[in-house]
Amino acid sequence: MLYRLFCLLLLTFICVPVMAGDDVPSWLLQDAKTAVPTYEIKNVPAVVLRKEQSLTVDNNGRVTTTTNFAVRILTREGRDEAVATAVYNTGSEKVREFNAWLIRANGQTKKYQKNQIADISLANNDVYQEARIKVLSAEKEIDVGDVFGFQTVSEENDIFNQFPCELQERLPVLQATCSVTLPSGWKTTSVTFNHENIAPASNGATSVWQVRNLLPLRPEPMSPSVSSLAPRIAINFFPTDAAKPSPTAFNNWKEVSGWLAALQDPQAAIDDGIAAKARQLTANSKTELEKIQAIGRYVQNIQYISIQTGLGKGGGYRPHKATEVFAKSYGDCKDKANLMRAMLSVLKINSYMVA
Structure with a gap:
Protein backbone atom coordinates (compact mmCIF):
# COMPACT_ATOMS: atom_id res chain seq x y z
CA MET A 1 0.00 0.00 0.00
CA THR A 240 38.10 62.03 -20.39
CA ASP A 241 41.66 61.33 -21.56
CA ALA A 242 41.77 61.70 -25.33
CA ALA A 243 44.75 59.34 -25.48
CA LYS A 244 42.65 56.41 -24.31
CA PRO A 245 40.91 54.22 -26.92
CA SER A 246 37.20 54.90 -27.25
CA PRO A 247 34.31 54.46 -29.66
CA THR A 248 33.57 57.28 -32.10
CA ALA A 249 32.50 60.38 -30.19
CA PHE A 250 30.51 63.26 -31.67
CA ASN A 251 30.11 66.59 -29.90
CA ASN A 252 28.05 68.33 -32.59
CA TRP A 253 26.42 67.81 -35.98
CA LYS A 254 29.45 69.18 -37.81
CA GLU A 255 31.51 66.28 -36.45
CA VAL A 256 28.80 63.83 -37.55
CA SER A 257 28.85 65.34 -41.04
CA GLY A 258 32.64 65.13 -41.20
CA TRP A 259 32.60 61.48 -40.16
CA LEU A 260 30.00 60.61 -42.81
CA ALA A 261 31.86 62.53 -45.50
CA ALA A 262 35.04 60.57 -44.76
CA LEU A 263 33.09 57.33 -45.30
CA GLN A 264 31.15 58.39 -48.37
CA ASP A 265 33.26 60.80 -50.45
CA PRO A 266 35.85 58.25 -51.65
CA GLN A 267 33.03 55.98 -52.85
CA ALA A 268 31.82 58.59 -55.37
CA ALA A 269 34.95 58.47 -57.56
CA ILE A 270 34.16 58.19 -61.28
CA ASP A 271 35.69 56.36 -64.24
CA ASP A 272 35.39 56.78 -68.01
CA GLY A 273 32.31 54.56 -68.16
CA ILE A 274 30.36 56.63 -65.64
CA ALA A 275 31.41 59.87 -67.33
CA ALA A 276 30.31 58.65 -70.76
CA LYS A 277 26.96 57.40 -69.45
CA ALA A 278 26.22 60.66 -67.65
CA ARG A 279 26.85 62.65 -70.83
CA GLN A 280 24.77 60.24 -72.91
CA LEU A 281 21.80 60.44 -70.54
CA THR A 282 21.81 64.24 -70.57
CA ALA A 283 22.69 64.87 -74.22
CA ASN A 284 19.23 66.28 -74.97
CA SER A 285 18.68 68.02 -71.62
CA LYS A 286 18.38 71.80 -71.90
CA THR A 287 18.41 72.79 -68.23
CA GLU A 288 20.18 71.67 -65.08
CA LEU A 289 16.89 70.34 -63.70
CA GLU A 290 16.37 68.19 -66.80
CA LYS A 291 19.87 66.77 -66.39
CA ILE A 292 19.17 65.89 -62.77
CA GLN A 293 15.85 64.28 -63.75
CA ALA A 294 17.47 62.20 -66.51
CA ILE A 295 20.13 60.80 -64.20
CA GLY A 296 17.56 60.30 -61.45
CA ARG A 297 15.40 58.15 -63.73
CA TYR A 298 18.42 56.06 -64.66
CA VAL A 299 19.49 55.23 -61.10
CA GLN A 300 15.87 54.57 -60.10
CA ASN A 301 15.74 51.78 -62.67
CA ILE A 302 18.84 50.05 -61.33
CA GLN A 303 17.84 46.78 -59.66
CA TYR A 304 17.52 47.03 -55.88
CA ILE A 305 19.78 44.49 -54.18
CA SER A 306 21.07 45.11 -50.67
CA ILE A 307 24.31 43.57 -49.40
CA GLN A 308 25.09 44.92 -45.91
CA THR A 309 28.48 44.21 -44.33
CA GLY A 310 30.64 45.77 -41.65
CA LEU A 311 27.64 47.24 -39.84
CA GLY A 312 29.47 47.39 -36.53
CA LYS A 313 32.15 49.58 -38.13
CA GLY A 314 29.93 52.00 -40.04
CA GLY A 315 29.30 49.78 -43.05
CA GLY A 316 25.62 50.66 -43.02
CA TYR A 317 26.54 54.26 -43.83
CA ARG A 318 29.15 53.52 -46.52
CA PRO A 319 27.82 52.92 -50.05
CA HIS A 320 29.56 50.58 -52.43
CA LYS A 321 31.84 52.30 -54.92
CA ALA A 322 29.96 54.05 -57.70
CA THR A 323 32.10 52.26 -60.28
CA GLU A 324 31.04 48.87 -58.88
CA VAL A 325 27.34 49.76 -58.78
CA PHE A 326 27.49 51.09 -62.35
CA ALA A 327 29.30 48.00 -63.64
CA LYS A 328 26.99 45.50 -61.91
CA SER A 329 23.80 47.57 -62.29
CA TYR A 330 22.47 46.81 -58.83
CA GLY A 331 22.63 48.29 -55.35
CA ASP A 332 20.59 49.52 -52.40
CA CYS A 333 19.30 53.02 -51.60
CA LYS A 334 22.63 54.56 -50.62
CA ASP A 335 24.38 52.83 -53.54
CA LYS A 336 21.95 54.40 -56.00
CA ALA A 337 22.22 57.82 -54.37
CA ASN A 338 26.01 57.60 -54.48
CA LEU A 339 26.02 56.65 -58.17
CA MET A 340 23.72 59.59 -58.91
CA ARG A 341 26.09 61.86 -57.02
CA ALA A 342 29.03 60.57 -59.06
CA MET A 343 27.19 61.10 -62.36
CA LEU A 344 26.14 64.62 -61.37
CA SER A 345 29.76 65.46 -60.58
CA VAL A 346 30.62 64.71 -64.23
CA LEU A 347 28.24 67.54 -65.15
CA LYS A 348 29.73 69.86 -62.50
CA ILE A 349 26.55 69.64 -60.41
CA ASN A 350 27.31 69.44 -56.69
CA SER A 351 25.19 67.07 -54.60
CA TYR A 352 25.38 65.58 -51.12
CA MET A 353 24.35 62.34 -49.48
CA VAL A 354 21.68 62.58 -46.78
CA ALA A 355 21.81 59.90 -44.07
Whole structure:
Protein backbone atom coordinates (compact mmCIF):
# COMPACT_ATOMS: atom_id res chain seq x y z
CA MET A 1 0.00 0.00 0.00
CA LEU A 2 2.79 2.42 0.94
CA TYR A 3 4.66 1.50 -2.24
CA ARG A 4 1.58 2.26 -4.38
CA LEU A 5 1.12 5.61 -2.59
CA PHE A 6 4.78 6.51 -3.16
CA CYS A 7 4.50 5.70 -6.89
CA LEU A 8 1.33 7.79 -7.17
CA LEU A 9 3.00 10.79 -5.54
CA LEU A 10 6.09 10.39 -7.75
CA LEU A 11 3.94 10.25 -10.88
CA THR A 12 2.08 13.38 -9.77
CA PHE A 13 5.30 15.38 -9.44
CA ILE A 14 6.64 14.14 -12.77
CA CYS A 15 3.48 15.14 -14.65
CA VAL A 16 3.26 18.72 -13.38
CA PRO A 17 3.93 20.79 -16.56
CA VAL A 18 5.78 23.65 -14.87
CA MET A 19 9.34 24.46 -13.97
CA ALA A 20 10.63 24.88 -10.46
CA GLY A 21 10.22 28.39 -9.07
CA ASP A 22 13.98 28.59 -8.51
CA ASP A 23 14.44 28.89 -12.29
CA VAL A 24 12.68 32.27 -12.30
CA PRO A 25 14.86 35.25 -11.28
CA SER A 26 13.89 37.07 -8.10
CA TRP A 27 13.26 40.37 -9.89
CA LEU A 28 10.66 38.74 -12.13
CA LEU A 29 8.93 36.97 -9.22
CA GLN A 30 8.74 40.32 -7.44
CA ASP A 31 7.37 42.07 -10.54
CA ALA A 32 4.64 39.44 -10.84
CA LYS A 33 3.34 40.53 -7.42
CA THR A 34 3.09 44.20 -8.44
CA ALA A 35 -0.42 45.66 -8.50
CA VAL A 36 -1.43 47.19 -11.83
CA PRO A 37 -3.21 50.58 -11.74
CA THR A 38 -6.28 51.43 -13.79
CA TYR A 39 -5.91 53.81 -16.72
CA GLU A 40 -8.14 56.44 -18.26
CA ILE A 41 -7.65 54.86 -21.67
CA LYS A 42 -9.92 51.84 -22.03
CA ASN A 43 -8.75 48.37 -23.02
CA VAL A 44 -5.04 48.85 -22.44
CA PRO A 45 -3.75 45.51 -23.78
CA ALA A 46 -0.79 45.09 -21.42
CA VAL A 47 1.38 46.91 -18.91
CA VAL A 48 5.17 46.83 -18.79
CA LEU A 49 6.19 46.06 -15.22
CA ARG A 50 9.91 46.48 -15.84
CA LYS A 51 12.01 47.80 -18.73
CA GLU A 52 15.62 47.74 -17.64
CA GLN A 53 18.88 48.03 -19.56
CA SER A 54 22.31 47.96 -17.90
CA LEU A 55 25.54 48.69 -19.79
CA THR A 56 29.03 47.89 -18.54
CA VAL A 57 31.94 49.38 -20.49
CA ASP A 58 35.49 48.08 -20.16
CA ASN A 59 38.74 50.01 -20.69
CA ASN A 60 38.80 49.13 -24.39
CA GLY A 61 35.27 50.39 -24.99
CA ARG A 62 33.74 46.91 -25.21
CA VAL A 63 30.14 47.01 -24.01
CA THR A 64 28.18 44.32 -22.17
CA THR A 65 24.43 44.96 -22.08
CA THR A 66 21.96 43.21 -19.79
CA THR A 67 18.25 43.64 -20.49
CA ASN A 68 15.50 42.69 -18.03
CA PHE A 69 11.88 42.99 -19.17
CA ALA A 70 8.53 42.01 -17.68
CA VAL A 71 4.99 42.55 -19.00
CA ARG A 72 1.55 41.61 -17.66
CA ILE A 73 -1.15 40.79 -20.20
CA LEU A 74 -4.44 42.62 -19.54
CA THR A 75 -6.55 41.61 -22.56
CA ARG A 76 -6.51 38.79 -25.10
CA GLU A 77 -5.51 41.33 -27.73
CA GLY A 78 -2.40 42.03 -25.66
CA ARG A 79 -1.00 38.50 -25.90
CA ASP A 80 1.29 39.46 -28.79
CA GLU A 81 3.21 41.66 -26.34
CA ALA A 82 4.71 38.49 -24.82
CA VAL A 83 7.76 38.47 -27.07
CA ALA A 84 11.46 38.40 -26.19
CA THR A 85 13.92 39.85 -28.70
CA ALA A 86 17.65 40.51 -29.00
CA VAL A 87 19.06 42.31 -32.04
CA TYR A 88 22.73 41.82 -32.89
CA ASN A 89 25.30 42.20 -35.68
CA THR A 90 27.25 39.09 -36.58
CA GLY A 91 30.41 41.08 -37.29
CA SER A 92 30.69 42.95 -33.99
CA GLU A 93 28.25 41.56 -31.45
CA LYS A 94 27.08 38.32 -29.87
CA VAL A 95 24.15 37.39 -27.63
CA ARG A 96 25.71 35.59 -24.69
CA GLU A 97 22.51 34.75 -22.79
CA PHE A 98 18.83 34.62 -23.75
CA ASN A 99 16.28 33.40 -21.20
CA ALA A 100 12.52 33.80 -20.94
CA TRP A 101 9.87 32.80 -18.41
CA LEU A 102 6.10 32.65 -18.02
CA ILE A 103 4.38 33.19 -14.67
CA ARG A 104 0.73 32.17 -14.67
CA ALA A 105 -1.87 34.12 -12.73
CA ASN A 106 -2.19 31.06 -10.45
CA GLY A 107 1.54 31.16 -9.66
CA GLN A 108 2.73 28.33 -11.92
CA THR A 109 5.98 29.07 -13.74
CA LYS A 110 7.69 27.96 -16.92
CA LYS A 111 11.16 28.52 -18.34
CA TYR A 112 11.44 28.42 -22.12
CA GLN A 113 14.00 26.20 -23.80
CA LYS A 114 16.80 27.20 -26.17
CA ASN A 115 15.23 25.30 -29.07
CA GLN A 116 12.21 27.63 -28.89
CA ILE A 117 14.32 30.66 -29.86
CA ALA A 118 14.28 31.68 -33.53
CA ASP A 119 17.34 33.38 -35.03
CA ILE A 120 16.45 35.27 -38.22
CA SER A 121 17.67 38.09 -40.43
CA LEU A 122 16.52 41.53 -39.34
CA ALA A 123 15.73 42.46 -42.95
CA ASN A 124 14.11 39.79 -45.11
CA ASN A 125 14.62 41.60 -48.43
CA ASP A 126 18.42 41.84 -48.33
CA VAL A 127 20.69 39.42 -50.19
CA TYR A 128 23.10 39.51 -47.27
CA GLN A 129 22.61 41.25 -43.93
CA GLU A 130 24.78 41.10 -40.80
CA ALA A 131 21.96 42.40 -38.60
CA ARG A 132 20.02 39.52 -37.04
CA ILE A 133 17.43 39.10 -34.30
CA LYS A 134 16.74 36.34 -31.81
CA VAL A 135 13.01 35.99 -31.10
CA LEU A 136 10.88 33.98 -28.69
CA SER A 137 7.10 34.38 -28.65
CA ALA A 138 4.77 33.21 -25.88
CA GLU A 139 1.67 34.59 -27.60
CA LYS A 140 -0.02 31.23 -28.20
CA GLU A 141 0.09 30.04 -24.59
CA ILE A 142 -0.03 33.18 -22.46
CA ASP A 143 -3.38 34.34 -21.09
CA VAL A 144 -4.93 37.38 -19.44
CA GLY A 145 -3.34 38.05 -16.06
CA ASP A 146 -0.14 36.14 -16.84
CA VAL A 147 3.32 37.73 -16.69
CA PHE A 148 6.00 37.19 -19.33
CA GLY A 149 9.61 38.16 -18.71
CA PHE A 150 12.99 37.76 -20.32
CA GLN A 151 16.65 38.53 -19.76
CA THR A 152 19.32 38.90 -22.43
CA VAL A 153 23.05 39.57 -22.16
CA SER A 154 25.00 40.75 -25.20
CA GLU A 155 28.55 41.88 -25.91
CA GLU A 156 29.65 44.25 -28.65
CA ASN A 157 32.53 46.25 -30.05
CA ASP A 158 30.80 49.21 -31.68
CA ILE A 159 32.25 52.31 -33.29
CA PHE A 160 29.66 54.50 -31.59
CA ASN A 161 29.57 55.60 -27.98
CA GLN A 162 25.90 56.52 -27.69
CA PHE A 163 23.37 54.37 -25.85
CA PRO A 164 19.79 55.03 -27.05
CA CYS A 165 17.75 54.39 -23.90
CA GLU A 166 14.13 53.89 -25.00
CA LEU A 167 11.97 54.14 -21.89
CA GLN A 168 8.60 53.38 -23.48
CA GLU A 169 6.74 52.44 -26.61
CA ARG A 170 2.93 52.74 -26.48
CA LEU A 171 2.19 50.59 -23.43
CA PRO A 172 2.18 52.02 -19.90
CA VAL A 173 5.40 51.39 -17.99
CA LEU A 174 5.60 51.04 -14.21
CA GLN A 175 9.40 51.21 -14.04
CA ALA A 176 11.97 52.04 -16.72
CA THR A 177 15.67 52.08 -15.88
CA CYS A 178 18.88 52.59 -17.82
CA SER A 179 22.29 52.36 -16.18
CA VAL A 180 25.87 52.71 -17.38
CA THR A 181 28.90 51.43 -15.48
CA LEU A 182 32.20 52.91 -16.66
CA PRO A 183 35.88 52.26 -16.01
CA SER A 184 37.96 54.85 -14.19
CA GLY A 185 38.57 57.98 -16.24
CA TRP A 186 35.35 57.78 -18.26
CA LYS A 187 32.24 59.95 -18.02
CA THR A 188 28.68 60.20 -19.34
CA THR A 189 26.47 62.95 -20.71
CA SER A 190 22.78 62.61 -21.55
CA VAL A 191 19.90 64.33 -23.31
CA THR A 192 16.23 63.59 -22.54
CA PHE A 193 13.59 63.62 -25.29
CA ASN A 194 9.78 63.87 -25.00
CA HIS A 195 9.92 64.23 -21.21
CA GLU A 196 11.19 66.64 -18.61
CA ASN A 197 14.91 66.20 -18.01
CA ILE A 198 15.78 62.92 -16.31
CA ALA A 199 18.98 63.42 -14.34
CA PRO A 200 21.08 60.38 -13.46
CA ALA A 201 21.73 59.19 -9.93
CA SER A 202 25.35 58.24 -9.29
CA ASN A 203 26.40 55.13 -7.42
CA GLY A 204 30.17 54.86 -7.63
CA ALA A 205 31.12 54.07 -11.22
CA THR A 206 27.47 53.57 -12.19
CA SER A 207 25.03 56.23 -13.39
CA VAL A 208 21.32 55.37 -13.28
CA TRP A 209 18.44 57.02 -15.14
CA GLN A 210 15.00 55.96 -13.95
CA VAL A 211 11.38 56.96 -14.43
CA ARG A 212 8.19 55.44 -13.04
CA ASN A 213 4.50 55.23 -13.91
CA LEU A 214 4.53 56.27 -17.56
CA LEU A 215 0.96 56.47 -18.86
CA PRO A 216 -0.10 54.67 -22.05
CA LEU A 217 0.14 56.63 -25.28
CA ARG A 218 -3.31 57.16 -26.71
CA PRO A 219 -3.63 55.81 -30.28
CA GLU A 220 -4.83 58.54 -32.64
CA PRO A 221 -5.27 58.75 -36.43
CA MET A 222 -2.35 60.51 -38.16
CA SER A 223 -0.41 60.53 -34.89
CA PRO A 224 3.34 61.29 -34.90
CA SER A 225 5.64 58.31 -34.61
CA VAL A 226 6.26 56.76 -31.21
CA SER A 227 9.82 58.13 -31.24
CA SER A 228 8.33 61.64 -31.27
CA LEU A 229 6.02 60.91 -28.33
CA ALA A 230 7.56 58.36 -25.98
CA PRO A 231 10.29 59.43 -23.54
CA ARG A 232 13.82 58.36 -24.36
CA ILE A 233 17.36 59.30 -23.37
CA ALA A 234 20.51 59.54 -25.48
CA ILE A 235 23.44 58.61 -23.24
CA ASN A 236 27.00 59.27 -24.39
CA PHE A 237 30.02 57.69 -22.72
CA PHE A 238 33.68 58.37 -23.40
CA PRO A 239 37.10 58.62 -21.71
CA THR A 240 38.10 62.03 -20.39
CA ASP A 241 41.66 61.33 -21.56
CA ALA A 242 41.77 61.70 -25.33
CA ALA A 243 44.75 59.34 -25.48
CA LYS A 244 42.65 56.41 -24.31
CA PRO A 245 40.91 54.22 -26.92
CA SER A 246 37.20 54.90 -27.25
CA PRO A 247 34.31 54.46 -29.66
CA THR A 248 33.57 57.28 -32.10
CA ALA A 249 32.50 60.38 -30.19
CA PHE A 250 30.51 63.26 -31.67
CA ASN A 251 30.11 66.59 -29.90
CA ASN A 252 28.05 68.33 -32.59
CA TRP A 253 26.42 67.81 -35.98
CA LYS A 254 29.45 69.18 -37.81
CA GLU A 255 31.51 66.28 -36.45
CA VAL A 256 28.80 63.83 -37.55
CA SER A 257 28.85 65.34 -41.04
CA GLY A 258 32.64 65.13 -41.20
CA TRP A 259 32.60 61.48 -40.16
CA LEU A 260 30.00 60.61 -42.81
CA ALA A 261 31.86 62.53 -45.50
CA ALA A 262 35.04 60.57 -44.76
CA LEU A 263 33.09 57.33 -45.30
CA GLN A 264 31.15 58.39 -48.37
CA ASP A 265 33.26 60.80 -50.45
CA PRO A 266 35.85 58.25 -51.65
CA GLN A 267 33.03 55.98 -52.85
CA ALA A 268 31.82 58.59 -55.37
CA ALA A 269 34.95 58.47 -57.56
CA ILE A 270 34.16 58.19 -61.28
CA ASP A 271 35.69 56.36 -64.24
CA ASP A 272 35.39 56.78 -68.01
CA GLY A 273 32.31 54.56 -68.16
CA ILE A 274 30.36 56.63 -65.64
CA ALA A 275 31.41 59.87 -67.33
CA ALA A 276 30.31 58.65 -70.76
CA LYS A 277 26.96 57.40 -69.45
CA ALA A 278 26.22 60.66 -67.65
CA ARG A 279 26.85 62.65 -70.83
CA GLN A 280 24.77 60.24 -72.91
CA LEU A 281 21.80 60.44 -70.54
CA THR A 282 21.81 64.24 -70.57
CA ALA A 283 22.69 64.87 -74.22
CA ASN A 284 19.23 66.28 -74.97
CA SER A 285 18.68 68.02 -71.62
CA LYS A 286 18.38 71.80 -71.90
CA THR A 287 18.41 72.79 -68.23
CA GLU A 288 20.18 71.67 -65.08
CA LEU A 289 16.89 70.34 -63.70
CA GLU A 290 16.37 68.19 -66.80
CA LYS A 291 19.87 66.77 -66.39
CA ILE A 292 19.17 65.89 -62.77
CA GLN A 293 15.85 64.28 -63.75
CA ALA A 294 17.47 62.20 -66.51
CA ILE A 295 20.13 60.80 -64.20
CA GLY A 296 17.56 60.30 -61.45
CA ARG A 297 15.40 58.15 -63.73
CA TYR A 298 18.42 56.06 -64.66
CA VAL A 299 19.49 55.23 -61.10
CA GLN A 300 15.87 54.57 -60.10
CA ASN A 301 15.74 51.78 -62.67
CA ILE A 302 18.84 50.05 -61.33
CA GLN A 303 17.84 46.78 -59.66
CA TYR A 304 17.52 47.03 -55.88
CA ILE A 305 19.78 44.49 -54.18
CA SER A 306 21.07 45.11 -50.67
CA ILE A 307 24.31 43.57 -49.40
CA GLN A 308 25.09 44.92 -45.91
CA THR A 309 28.48 44.21 -44.33
CA GLY A 310 30.64 45.77 -41.65
CA LEU A 311 27.64 47.24 -39.84
CA GLY A 312 29.47 47.39 -36.53
CA LYS A 313 32.15 49.58 -38.13
CA GLY A 314 29.93 52.00 -40.04
CA GLY A 315 29.30 49.78 -43.05
CA GLY A 316 25.62 50.66 -43.02
CA TYR A 317 26.54 54.26 -43.83
CA ARG A 318 29.15 53.52 -46.52
CA PRO A 319 27.82 52.92 -50.05
CA HIS A 320 29.56 50.58 -52.43
CA LYS A 321 31.84 52.30 -54.92
CA ALA A 322 29.96 54.05 -57.70
CA THR A 323 32.10 52.26 -60.28
CA GLU A 324 31.04 48.87 -58.88
CA VAL A 325 27.34 49.76 -58.78
CA PHE A 326 27.49 51.09 -62.35
CA ALA A 327 29.30 48.00 -63.64
CA LYS A 328 26.99 45.50 -61.91
CA SER A 329 23.80 47.57 -62.29
CA TYR A 330 22.47 46.81 -58.83
CA GLY A 331 22.63 48.29 -55.35
CA ASP A 332 20.59 49.52 -52.40
CA CYS A 333 19.30 53.02 -51.60
CA LYS A 334 22.63 54.56 -50.62
CA ASP A 335 24.38 52.83 -53.54
CA LYS A 336 21.95 54.40 -56.00
CA ALA A 337 22.22 57.82 -54.37
CA ASN A 338 26.01 57.60 -54.48
CA LEU A 339 26.02 56.65 -58.17
CA MET A 340 23.72 59.59 -58.91
CA ARG A 341 26.09 61.86 -57.02
CA ALA A 342 29.03 60.57 -59.06
CA MET A 343 27.19 61.10 -62.36
CA LEU A 344 26.14 64.62 -61.37
CA SER A 345 29.76 65.46 -60.58
CA VAL A 346 30.62 64.71 -64.23
CA LEU A 347 28.24 67.54 -65.15
CA LYS A 348 29.73 69.86 -62.50
CA ILE A 349 26.55 69.64 -60.41
CA ASN A 350 27.31 69.44 -56.69
CA SER A 351 25.19 67.07 -54.60
CA TYR A 352 25.38 65.58 -51.12
CA MET A 353 24.35 62.34 -49.48
CA VAL A 354 21.68 62.58 -46.78
CA ALA A 355 21.81 59.90 -44.07
